[in-house]
Amino acid sequence: MKSFACWPAMHKEESKVMKNNLFALVKKESLHILRDKRTMLIVILIPVVLIVLFGFAISTEVNNVNVAVVAPDRTNGVNDAVNRIAHNDYFTFCGYINQDQIDQQLRSGKVSAVIVFAPDFDRRLEQIYAGLPSTPIIQLIVDASDVNSAGAATAYMQEILLGTASQQAMFETRMLFNPQMKSAYNFVPGIMGLIFILVCAMMTSVSIVREKEVGTMEVLLVSPMRPTKVFFAKMIPYFVISCVVLIIILLLSYYLLHVPMSGGVWGIFSMSLLYVLLSLSLGLLVSIVVKTQVAALLLSGMVMMLPMLLLSGMLFPIENFPKFFEVLSNVVPARWYIEGIRKMMIQGSPFVAVWKEFAILLGMTVIFFGVSLIKFNDKLE
Amino acid sequence: MNVIEVNNLSKSYGKVKALDSISFSVKRSELFGLIGPDGAGKTTLFRLLTTLINPDEGSAAVDGLDIIKDYRKIRSRVGYMPGRFSLYPDLTVEENLTFFAAIFGVKVKDSYDLVAPIYKQIEPFRKRQAHNLSGGMKQKLALSCALIHHPSVLFLDEPTTGIDAVSRSELWDMLKNLKEKGITILVSTPYMDEAFLCDRIALCNEGRILGIDTPQGIIKQFDSRLFEIRADNMFALLEAARQAEGVVECYPFGQAHHLVADDNFNMHSFKEQLGTLSNLTITPTEPTIEDVFINLMKQ
Amino acid sequence: MSETVISVRNLTKRFGDFTAVNNISFDVYQGEIFGFLGANGAGKTTAMRMLCGLSYPTSGSGTVAGFNVMREGEMIKRHIGYMSQRFSLYNTLTVGENIKLFAGIYGLSKQVTAKRSDELLARLKFSSERNTLVKALPLGWKQKLAFAIAGIHRPEIIFLDEPTGGVDPVTRRQFWEMIYEAAEGGTTIFVTTHYMDEAEYCSRVSIMVDGEVRALDTPTRLKQQFNAGSMDEVFRMLARDAQRGE
Numbered sequence: 001m002k003s004f005a006c007w008p009a010m011h012k013e014e015s016k017v018m019k020n021n022l023f024a025l026v027k028k029e030s031l032h033i034l035r036d037k038r039t040m041l042i043v044i045l046i047p048v049v050l051i052v053l054f055g056f057a058i059s060t061e062v063n064n065v066n067v068a069v070v071a072p073d074r075t076n077g078v079n080d081a082v083n084r085i086a087h088n089d090y091f092t093f094c095g096y097i098n099q100d101q102i103d104q105q106l107r108s109g110k111v112s113a114v115i116v117f118a119p120d121f122d123r124r125l126e127q128i129y130a131g132l133p134s135t136p137i138i139q140l141i142v143d144a145s146d147v148n149s150a151g152a153a154t155a156y157m158q159e160i161l162l163g164t165a166s167q168q169a170m171f172e173t174r175m176l177f178n179p180q181m182k183s184a185y186n187f188v189p190g191i192m193g194l195i196f197i198l199v200c201a202m203m204t205s206v207s208i209v210r211e212k213e214v215g216t217m218e219v220l221l222v223s224p225m226r227p228t229k230v231f232f233a234k235m236i237p238y239f240v241i242s243c244v245v246l247i248i249i250l251l252l253s254y255y256l257l258h259v260p261m262s263g264g265v266w267g268i269f270s271m272s273l274l275y276v277l278l279s280l281s282l283g284l285l286v287s288i289v290v291k292t293q294v295a296a297l298l299l300s301g302m303v304m305m306l307p308m309l310l311l312s313g314m315l316f317p318i319e320n321f322p323k324f325f326e327v328l329s330n331v332v333p334a335r336w337y338i339e340g341i342r343k344m345m346i347q348g349s350p351f352v353a354v355w356k357e358f359a360i361l362l363g364m365t366v367i368f369f370g371v372s373l374i375k376f377n378d379k380l381e
Numbered sequence: 382m383n384v385i386e387v388n389n390l391s392k393s394y395g396k397v398k399a400l401d402s403i404s405f406s407v408k409r410s411e412l413f414g415l416i417g418p419d420g421a422g423k424t425t426l427f428r429l430l431t432t433l434i435n436p437d438e439g440s441a442a443v444d445g446l447d448i449i450k451d452y453r454k455i456r457s458r459v460g461y462m463p464g465r466f467s468l469y470p471d472l473t474v475e476e477n478l479t480f481f482a483a484i485f486g487v488k489v490k491d492s493y494d495l496v497a498p499i500y501k502q503i504e505p506f507r508k509r510q511a512h513n514l515s516g517g518m519k520q521k522l523a524l525s526c527a528l529i530h531h532p533s534v535l536f537l538d539e540p541t542t543g544i545d546a547v548s549r550s551e552l553w554d555m556l557k558n559l560k561e562k563g564i565t566i567l568v569s570t571p572y573m574d575e576a577f578l579c580d581r582i583a584l585c586n587e588g589r590i591l592g593i594d595t596p597q598g599i600i601k602q603f604d605s606r607l608f609e610i611r612a613d614n615m616f617a618l619l620e621a622a623r624q625a626e627g628v629v630e631c632y633p634f635g636q637a638h639h640l641v642a643d644d645n646f647n648m649h650s651f652k653e654q655l656g657t658l659s660n661l662t663i664t665p666t667e668p669t670i671e672d673v674f675i676n677l678m679k680q
Numbered sequence: 681m682s683e684t685v686i687s688v689r690n691l692t693k694r695f696g697d698f699t700a701v702n703n704i705s706f707d708v709y710q711g712e713i714f715g716f717l718g719a720n721g722a723g724k725t726t727a728m729r730m731l732c733g734l735s736y737p738t739s740g741s742g743t744v745a746g747f748n749v750m751r752e753g754e755m756i757k758r759h760i761g762y763m764s765q766r767f768s769l770y771n772t773l774t775v776g777e778n779i780k781l782f783a784g785i786y787g788l789s790k791q792v793t794a795k796r797s798d799e800l801l802a803r804l805k806f807s808s809e810r811n812t813l814v815k816a817l818p819l820g821w822k823q824k825l826a827f828a829i830a831g832i833h834r835p836e837i838i839f840l841d842e843p844t845g846g847v848d849p850v851t852r853r854q855f856w857e858m859i860y861e862a863a864e865g866g867t868t869i870f871v872t873t874h875y876m877d878e879a880e881y882c883s884r885v886s887i888m889v890d891g892e893v894r895a896l897d898t899p900t901r902l903k904q905q906f907n908a909g910s911m912d913e914v915f916r917m918l919a920r921d922a923q924r925g926e
Contacts, residue, residue: 024483028472035471215467219526222431223484224457380433419819419846516720543845545719546876546912547919571846574877574912586848616860632853633860635880636899671849671877678850 021225025233032207033237043199047245050191051252065090065153066111068097077122081138081161085115088160106143106176113153114141115161125162128170136172138162144175188253189341190314192272193334195249196242197308200279201286202300204238208287209296218380227378231287235280242276259345267344267351274361275337281368282333288375308334336360382445384409384534384565385430390439392425399425401588402439407567407581412560415569416576416670417585423569424464427538430567431461444533457485460532464539466519470512474503474522477511478529485530495562496525499555517548524555528564535559537568541575553578576670584674591677596670603668603676605629606646609637612658625654632675639672682709685837685868686731688742688749693726693735700726702891703740708870710836713863715879715899716872718888719919724872725841727888731870732839733757745836758787761830764841768826771815775806778814779829786833800828820851827858831867838862840871844878856881876912885911887918894918 033040067085071078074096086093094111105111116139118124124137140157144150158171208231211217220230250268253259261268286299309315311325312334318326329335340357343349385407392400400422407413415423428434430443432452441448446455468477478500482489493500503521506514511522520540527535537556541549553575556566560580568579576582577596584591584599592599610631612618619638622631627646631638640663648663655661686708693701701723708714718724729735731744733756742749745759769778779800783793801807804824814822823843830838840859844852856878859869863883871882879885879899886896895902895918899911908914 021484021486024480028469028476028480031472031476032469215463215465216469218428218431218433218463219461219467219481220484221433222456222459222461223481224453224486225484379435380428381435418848418851420848543874545919546916547719550916572875573849614864616857616864619857619860632850633856633881634853635877675849675853678848 022229022233025225025229026236029207029233029237033241039203043195043203043241044245044248046198047191047195047249048252051188051249051257064092065113065149066092066094067113067115067157068094068102068105068111069115069117070097070099070102071117071121072119073117073121075122077125078117081117082115084160085157090156091160102141106141109143112143112150113157115139115157116141134170137170139172139174141174141176150175187314188249188257188259189338189345190312192246192249192341193275193308193312193314193338194305195245196272196276196279197282197300197304197334199242199245200235200238200276201283201304202297204234204280204283205286205290205296205300206293207234207238208284209290209293212287213292221378221380227376231284235284238283239276239280242279243273246272246276253345260348261345262348264344264351267354268341270351271337271340271344271354271358271361274358274365275333278333278361278365278368281365281372284372285368285375288372307332311335312338314338333361333364383407384411385413385441385443385567387426387430387441388439390426390429390441391437392422392429392434393437398588400429400436403588403590404439405583405590405593407565409565410560410563412556412566412568412578412580414576414579414582415567415585416571416573416582416674417569418571420587421585422588423585424538427461427463427536427567427569431459431536432456458530458532458534460527460530460535462520462523462527462535462537462540464542466511466523468511468519468523468526471510473508473510474514475507477522478526481526482529487530489529492529492531495531495559496528498558499528500525502551515548516544517551520544520548520552521555524552528559533564535564535566535568537566539569539571541570541572549575573669573671573674582670584670584677586674586678591674599670599673600668603673605676606642606644607666607668607672608640608642608648608663609634609666610640610661610663611637612655612661614658618655618658618661621655621658622651625651627651630679634671639666641672641676682711684708685710686714686742686744686870688731689740691727691730691740691742691749692738693723693730694738699891701730701737704888704891704893706886706893706896708837708868710868711863711866712883713859713869713871713881715882715885716870716888717876717879717885717915718872722888723891724888728839728841728870728872731756732760732762759835759837761833761835761838762841763826763830763838763843765843765845766841769814769822769829772813774811774813775801775817775825776810778825779832782829783832788833796832800832804828818851820847820854823847823851823855824858827855831862835867837868837870840869842872842874844873844875852878876910876915879911879915887915889918889921 069082071082082093085091097105097114102114106114118137121137124134128134128137138161140154142150142154154173162170211220221227246269250261250265254261282304283300286296290296290299311329311332313329314334318329318335321329336357340354343354344351383406387403387405390400390403391398403422403426415426417423429436430441430448432448432455435449443455443459448455469480472480479489482492499521503514503518506518511519514522524540541552556568560566576599579596581593581595582599583593592602594602610618610622615638619631619633622628622638622640627642628640629643630641651663652661684707689705691701691704692699704727716724716728726735730737730749733744733749733753736753737749744756747755747759749756770781773781776797779797780793783796788796801810806821806825809817817825827840827843844855847855859871863869873879882899884896884898885902886893888894895914897905902914903909903911906914906917908917
């Protein structure tokens with residue numbers, strides 16, 4: 001039995017303690033996470049579901065496109081063209097409308113496309129066949145919010161309307177409601193930005209604050225364990241999970257959605273890892289500032305995710321923002337991440353092209369970690 | 382040297398003065414009890430001594446180490462069991478113990494002989510997750526985890542509150558054993574009857590210490606005459622007794638009321654004054670810790 | 681012999697194949713202070729919930745305040761008072777607002793509420809605290825107020841679930857004096873407690889172990905029967921053989 005004479009000797013071994021207890025902490029954190037099967041399921045499932053949804057739910061097929069026609073002169077040529085559309089299985093001819101009804105019909109969703117025939121259609125068509133220059137004689141106004149099918153529908157309509165003789169020059173096409181023609185897979189960077197904030201900022205902060213709330217933090221503090229180690233140990237499993245999720249997302253994007261990753265996978269990986277670190281530091285900052293799990297959830301949710309969703313350019317293009325919000329969006333870390341990833345993933349820019357975004361994210365990470373360290377206090381109050 | 386030394390310690394939370402200039406000391410291998418209700422300042426005192434918070438005024442030392450200057454050293458060598466169950470509910474008994482051993486850099490098997498008498502009782506449940514244990518089992522586990530690193534001082538904040546009577550007495554038996562192995566124990570409890578299980582006690586209320594002594598010494602502080610009185614109608618008895626001559630105080634005390642009397646009091650004339658009550662009995666009785674507490678509170 | 685206000689026979693509650701309460705039978709008489717003791721997990725809380733109309737028994741029969749426990753849970757709730765340690769009053773409301781709230785829940789009219797409210801506050805000497813937030817009251821005052829509110833609609837029976845946890849000895853006794861007074865006035869008090877010394881205040885005490893009632897008598901007779909010096913000893917002797925609570 002140990003007597004207390006050996007007390008000083010035991011404590012000289014303190015340095016040996018340090019290695020072992022970080023591992024013990026990380027092991028404990030991993031057990032917590034793995035046993036919380038519900039949350040695990042959600043965290044892994046959300047990106048998969050979102051990507052599959054965007055990938056498969058948005059089909060590129062043309063089907064049941066409702067079409068209306070504006071034709072001031074119903075000449076033979078016009079009637080022929082319209083008949084061809086009407087008899088085509090993929091289009092549904094909804095009737096003739098007036099010029100001033102176009103906007104309302106498209107906005108209300110009654111039709112997905114409006115074909116406008118120029119006045120004096122037949123004569124002008126002949127002119128074109130004769131080889132004389134002409135302005136477009138058919139205007140196609142298409143609802144492009146369903147981006148992929150809009151493109152296909154437009155192409156198909158052009159074919160049908162004038163048969164083999166149709167040429168691009170005969171048509172003027174206007175894509176409404178999605179002028180930048182963003183493809184579905186444009187959402188992938190947004191999904192990535194969202195998921196990492198969710199896992200790293202929200203879940204890490206909740207996990208740390210839970211210890212404070214339940215009271216286990218008290219017991220941990222009254223031990224040789226430095227509190228910074230506790231935080232570190234909490235971040236490691238979430239970092240690992242984020243890497244796993246990152247790999248899943250990249251694989252799905254490449255093979256399922258055919259997102260071109262021409263900028264190089266390593267660049268995307270590096271920037272994503274930096275973003276993960278940034279989110280972890282945010283989670284740390286939140287956990288230092290709040291006392292209850294509910295507050296941690298609210299702070300991460302409202303203060304972080306909401307601006308992220310609205311201001312980062314994920315859903316709405318930043319160029320369209322009023323000046324005030326455009327300036328504000330500079331402060332949202334996700335904005336820079338999404339821009340960088342987009343450039344590499346979709347536009348195919350090399351890593352060097354996103355140095356600005358990388359530097360900004362790095363600076364933000366340093367600031368958040370710095371503030372956390374300053375505000376941190378290893379007493380209970 | 383005293384293992385725990387507290388000098389004029391004060392702590393306020395906003396307008397509430399949780400501790401008001403508290404002073405006391407605890408000797409090596411002593412089992413020292415802080416006895417008092419909620420709001421007495423017991424938890425605040427524990428948090429100060431385990432260096433979780435800083436005092437507003439005053440000083441304290443644990444094992445010769447100052448709670449402000451040497452707090453990291455104190456944290457490495459004391460054992461602490463906070464007020465509510467503070468282990469990990471989703472880890473098993475075994476996992477909790479191994480975890481805390483690792484935190485303190487010891488192996489479970491090295492400390493086994495110290496922890497064994499306690500751990501043996503929960504060993505059959507070692508693979509059960511902690512949230513599925515009964516209250517008594519949880520406290521035994523928490524105690525094992527607090528001891529796993531051979532602390533020289535043990536701080537236990539209300540370890541017996543809310544658990545069943547059998548587990549409560551088992552826990553106190555364990556504490557006695559630990560004391561005999563040389564560990565100094567500071568324990569708090571709201572149960573006055575547990576005072577006699579300690580070597581010395583401090584009666585606490587509203588941030589102040591009402592008295593410090595051995596339990597027997599505290600009892601001796603009660604210097605008035607004390608009687609047990611009973612009647613068929615206890616409520617009427619209470620009201621009537623308070624009006625009688627020579628009665629300082631009368632309060633309910635279970636199957637009988639306790640009557641505190643001054644020097645003018647006379648048992649016979651009391652019985653006559655309350656003649657209308659049927660089956661009235663009055664007998665002198667020895668004061669308990671609770672009587673002393675009530676007495677001290679009123680001062 | 682006083683009137684019976686609670687009467688249960690063979691009351692049983694099962695959850696799947698776990699029998700929480702096993703065939704308990706007893707009576708409680710008007711004006712009694714009835715102590716209901718038992719370790720955690722012994723079935724005490726489950727039994728109390730059945731008596732309060734909060735859960736329906738699996739089998740057996742009984743009446744509380746004249747209403748059938750098997751079918752008339754809602755009526756029981758309206759004719760009893762209830763106070764527990766875990767929840768008694770709303771901390772973010774004032775004393776006056778709490779009184780009005782509970783009076784309303786018990787269905788008292790505005791006039792009756794106002795009158796009883798004044799009476800209650802005068803009796804407790806709280807009249808000056810009518811507009812104080814409950815959060816700011818000391819624990820002991822909260823307990824007394826909660827008990828008074830539990831009786832505001834003059835119920836036949838008041839159920840108290842561990843009412844005096846953590847309170848100082850003086851306040852605890854003042855609380856028990858209120859209970860004595862209520863019992864004196866004809867209200868039956870059904871109380872569960874962890875403090876064995878409080879068991880001594882009761883007219884009769886029942887002790888539950890492993891879902892069954894293993895003892896039921898006055899504290900004096902129980903101590904004689906078990907040759908014990910205190911209710912604490914009686915309890916420990918009975919609880920020692922308990923299977924549950926693991």
